[in-house]
Amino acid sequence: MGAAVELVPGGSLLTDTPEEGRALAVRLARLSVKTTQPDAEVRGRLRTVYAENADSLIAVAQVVAIEFATIAAANNYWR
Amino acid sequence: MGAAVELVPGGSLLTDTPEEGRALAVRLARLSVKTTQPDAEVRGRLRTVYAENADSLIAVAQVVAIEFATIAAANNYWR
Amino acid sequence: MGAAVELVPGGSLLTDTPEEGRALAVRLARLSVKTTQPDAEVRGRLRTVYAENADSLIAVAQVVAIEFATIAAANNYWR
Amino acid sequence: MGAAVELVPGGSLLTDTPEEGRALAVRLARLSVKTTQPDAEVRGRLRTVYAENADSLIAVAQVVAIEFATIAAANNYWR
Amino acid sequence: MGAAVELVPGGSLLTDTPEEGRALAVRLARLSVKTTQPDAEVRGRLRTVYAENADSLIAVAQVVAIEFATIAAANNYWR
Amino acid sequence: MGAAVELVPGGSLLTDTPEEGRALAVRLARLSVKTTQPDAEVRGRLRTVYAENADSLIAVAQVVAIEFATIAAANNYWR
Numbered sequence: 001m002g003a004a005v006e007l008v009p010g011g012s013l014l015t016d017t018p019e020e021g022r023a024l025a026v027r028l029a030r031l032s033v034k035t036t037q038p039d040a041e042v043r044g045r046l047r048t049v050y051a052e053n054a055d056s057l058i059a060v061a062q063v064v065a066i067e068f069a070t071i072a073a074a075n076n077y078w079r
Numbered sequence: 080m081g082a083a084v085e086l087v088p089g090g091s092l093l094t095d096t097p098e099e100g101r102a103l104a105v106r107l108a109r110l111s112v113k114t115t116q117p118d119a120e121v122r123g124r125l126r127t128v129y130a131e132n133a134d135s136l137i138a139v140a141q142v143v144a145i146e147f148a149t150i151a152a153a154n155n156y157w158r
Numbered sequence: 159m160g161a162a163v164e165l166v167p168g169g170s171l172l173t174d175t176p177e178e179g180r181a182l183a184v185r186l187a188r189l190s191v192k193t194t195q196p197d198a199e200v201r202g203r204l205r206t207v208y209a210e211n212a213d214s215l216i217a218v219a220q221v222v223a224i225e226f227a228t229i230a231a232a233n234n235y236w237r
Numbered sequence: 238m239g240a241a242v243e244l245v246p247g248g249s250l251l252t253d254t255p256e257e258g259r260a261l262a263v264r265l266a267r268l269s270v271k272t273t274q275p276d277a278e279v280r281g282r283l284r285t286v287y288a289e290n291a292d293s294l295i296a297v298a299q300v301v302a303i304e305f306a307t308i309a310a311a312n313n314y315w316r
Numbered sequence: 317m318g319a320a321v322e323l324v325p326g327g328s329l330l331t332d333t334p335e336e337g338r339a340l341a342v343r344l345a346r347l348s349v350k351t352t353q354p355d356a357e358v359r360g361r362l363r364t365v366y367a368e369n370a371d372s373l374i375a376v377a378q379v380v381a382i383e384f385a386t387i388a389a390a391n392n393y394w395r
Numbered sequence: 396m397g398a399a400v401e402l403v404p405g406g407s408l409l410t411d412t413p414e415e416g417r418a419l420a421v422r423l424a425r426l427s428v429k430t431t432q433p434d435a436e437v438r439g440r441l442r443t444v445y446a447e448n449a450d451s452l453i454a455v456a457q458v459v460a461i462e463f464a465t466i467a468a469a470n471n472y473w474r
Contacts, residue, residue: 007417013472022086022107026114028417028463032456035421037446050449051116054129058138059453061111065145066460068107074472077092077153101165101186105193130195133208137217140190144224147186156171156232180244180265184272209274212287216296219269223303226265235250235311259323259344263351288353291366295375298348302382305344314329314390338402338423342430367432370445374454377427381461384423393408393469 005035013074021075025068029060084114092153100154104146108139163193171232179233183226187218242272250311258312262305266297321351329390337391341384345376400430408469416470420462424455 008028015021037043050056072078087107094100116122129135151157166186173179195201208214230236245265252258274280287293309315324344331337353359366372388394403423410416432438445451467473 006414007421008413011412011414013413013467014474017090018087018092019085019090026086026111029456029460032421032459033452035459036452036455042447046447046449046452050453052121052125053449054125054132054135055138056449056453057112057115057125058129058135058142059450059457060115061108061142062138062145063453063456063460064111064114065108065142065149066457066464069145069149070460070464070467070472072092072149072153074467074474077149079093079153096169097166097171098164098169105165105190131200131204133204133211133214134217136191136194136204137208137214137221139194140187140221141217141224143190143193144187144221144228148224148228151171151228151232156228158172158232175248176245176250177243177248184244184269210279210283212283212290212293213296215270215273215283216287216293216300218273219266219300220296220303222269222272223266223300223307227303227307230250230307230311235307237251237311254327255324255329256322256327263323263348289358289362291362291369291372292375294349294352294362295366295372295379297352298345298379299375299382301348301351302345302379302386306382306386309329309386309390314386316330316390333406334403334408335401335406342402342427368437368441370441370448370451371454373428373431373441374445374451374458376431377424377458378454378461380427380430381424381458381465385461385465388408388465388469393465395409395469 005031005038007031007035013071015071015075018072018075018078021071021078022064022068025064025071028067028071029063032063084110084117086110086114092150094150094154097151097154097157100150100157101143101147104143104150107146107150108142111142163189163196165189165193171229173229173233176230176233176236179229179236180222180226183222183229186225186229187221190221242268242275244268244272250308252308252312255309255312255315258308258315259301259305262301262308265304265308266300269300321347321354323347323351329387331387331391334388334391334394337387337394338380338384341380341387344383344387345379348379400426400433402426402430408466410466410470413467413470413473416466416473417459417463420459420466423462423466424458427458 015024094103173182252261331340410419
């Protein structure tokens, strides 16, 4: 690993609550971006762009939804 | 948690009816956007843009569909 | 509920046939758009735009496909 | 029903072979477009546009892939 | 069938290895494009466009990912 | 195979940890791009484009999310 980006914080898809699972989904999505663009300065600059763009925000929400589907299944939907 | 955005209202994916599950899907999608853009004033401004743009509305519908797939599975499709 | 948009017509994902399931998928997709843009006049105007745009039509088809996946699973694929 | 577009040709997701299942996926995708844009003349005009556009063709392929996932599951993957 | 495009090479989703399953996913995606645009000359021309466009390449990768999900499930993930 | 691109590194979807599964998802996505654009020089040039584009980075994250869903299911979510 070394300096590589950690891709799954905590090393597990299992969480105690849906809320924590959702937070994990958001982090997984962000870490995917970080893996492709490791430069924090560039990411910060891009963030000011997409955070002001409706379509970009919707696209982010889509990624979160896909990640969450996996996490929710992993946790048997916290039933 | 503190001032952080609540990501799963009610803390559960389980709902009594498909209608409530669908409403939850819509809220999850909106909360993803809120997490990425916490500034309500900016979100309000963007809303006037995407609510008048056909492709943005279709993209929102896609996110809702993905969120709903997860919620429906969690509820065993309310069978 | 009151004046809120009904999100799941009939209140169930279960249908007698694949044809009815497919029609439900189309309606769910449209109701997502209606929830985000409740103004019928605006939706009518946007419709004339996306109904003449190939990429918009393909995007609508994608949303229908995702909604249908959920409905088909709910109905155990009408086997 | 009446003059409405038939959405699921044959009224079933079950097919004898993967090849037929794939053909059904293509037809479902096209029928979604037909439902949204019932005018054959307009669809014909749009077809000449998207059939010459790489990104549109890729988007069509994506819809087919999603439809096929459902059909393949319905058929227990023709195992 | 006749001159129609073959949509599932080999007529089965079952493969011996993940590598072969992945290759099948790539072929399914390409055959979807071929079905929509049967003219090889046009496809060749479009290929030089999308192969040099980052967003098109990412979109192709997305289609492959969706096709592969189905094939992997069909093969019980080659466990 | 010969000079063809290897599509599934290690020839298996099974990994010891979620972290390794996530790394595999990233590699699968990149290998899809490599299969469509085998020229390393072109890919390098395109990389400098999409790594500076917010929407491209989000699209990459979406592909990774879809690949990961398959890998996670293959590994029974590392439960």
